Amino acid sequence: MRNLILAALAFGICALLPFGDNGYWLGLGVTIAMFTTLATSWALFSGPTHYISLATAAFFGVGTYVTGLGIDTLPFWSLVGLAGLIGAVLAALVGLATLRLSGVYFVIFTLGLAELVRQVITWVQNNTGQKGLYVLTDLDEAGIYWWLLGLAAAVFLTGWLIGRSRLGFALRIIGDDETVAAHSGINTARAKILLFMVPGAVAAMTGAILAPRYVYIEPSLAFAPILSFQVVIMALLGGASRLWGPLVGVIPFTFLLETVSSNFPNQTTLVIGIAFLVIVYLLPNGFVGLLDRVLRRTKANEVQ
């Protein structure tokens, strides 16, 4: 309960950001809020199951296109909801097709998914003679920020509820030993698909919210595979074993990327690559794992 109040307070303070600054810091705030929703929802599924999903870009891109296609006819809030629905259904279909397979196939398939959807949209656009979509709204940067913050709060609340539910417990068991899970009465395929729908819906909603920021959207922008990798790295850097873990990775990594891309615009991919190696070698369980180790050591010292 105390944690809930603290979290609500933190969100309240974050919500004040647009009143303090409307330029650089707000832009950074939008990026952090975006990666927080993406990485936190990603870890809800991938943390316990250890399935590495590279489908973020696919869901995100679908979301931007929902806004791009519907902005002239439907209210913005309904587009965000619709994107979530489509993202969840797409995730369920991907889950049905792949989650019975082993982890490696899952990684490859999810990576291919973004490319597949991108190719389909490009093909449709080539055949209709349309190149991209203009997204013109009166939603400004502050509005986008508040939308993303609201979504982030919903993601944390969902994660907190799942952590207390039978579904969350089932996923932890599956992550430890899928055979034991099945022999304990858990419908492992159903549990995995249900949980995979969460990052699917959230990434699509994030894309829908951010579409107005791009003004003009085209497939190569909306479905950029680098987004999927960034989300994985941030979540792992923070640590996927706790709800707040990814956030701890998102904030420093966003600042790092920001610094690099403004000083060495062509080296962004290199930074991502190096960060990946650092995580794998030095921080296999992210900052969360590091913290756990330190805490355990202090505890052991106290006992002595």
Next chain:
Amino acid sequence: MTNHVLSLRGVTKRFGGLVAVNGMDFDVAEHEVVGLLGPNGSGKSTTLNLVSGALPLTSGNITLWGSRISGLPAQTINRKGVSRTFQLVRLLPSMNVRENVIVGAVFGHRRRWGHDASEHADHLLERVGLGGKGDMSLGQLTYIDTKRVELARTLASDPKVLLLDEWLAGLNPTELQIGITLIKSLRDEGRTIILVEHVMDAIRSLCDRCVVMAAGTKIAEGTPTQVLSDKEVIRAYLGDDDA
């Protein structure tokens, strides 16, 4: 007519060219303890895997209280009241002892959740001789204690049929007596048990009936005394070089 809980008919499992289980037929009556015996590699664990749904059958069928369970996934069979231990103990490393037991209570035959599940787990830990050790991590346990945790998890869904794969193997003589008493108490509370076992003391004192396998086939069936004096059984155990 006897009340068959479990019936295997022509149950066969092929791994590529190897026929690990070949046309097994046997029945298990309610409240009965049936020993599944045979030399290493004769197909005992595979038979349990077929019953629990860990592996699909190549042919044949298995029924539970007259309705077919072969072809169903493991989770469905577990929910119908069949629960098992594994020859190589399988526990969940990220969870403590109590949580490992709760795992068995939440999704299976009889379901519990929250405080109820936790209390039930502590009660079962007490029963298998691990009272007060619920908060321990798995790393602090001895080998027999890991086996006890697995048995407690298996019991947590209140199963009607228990499949125990060499649960008594590797125990010292004192632990063995405790183990035998524990399994007896399970049978006394009305559970039906299939026991894969090599320990002769345990077989004699626990089993109502035994089924003996060799190279995937049933070679004998009867009371422990009958099968242990059967010529073919003795040859399967002692006569072959690989026994």
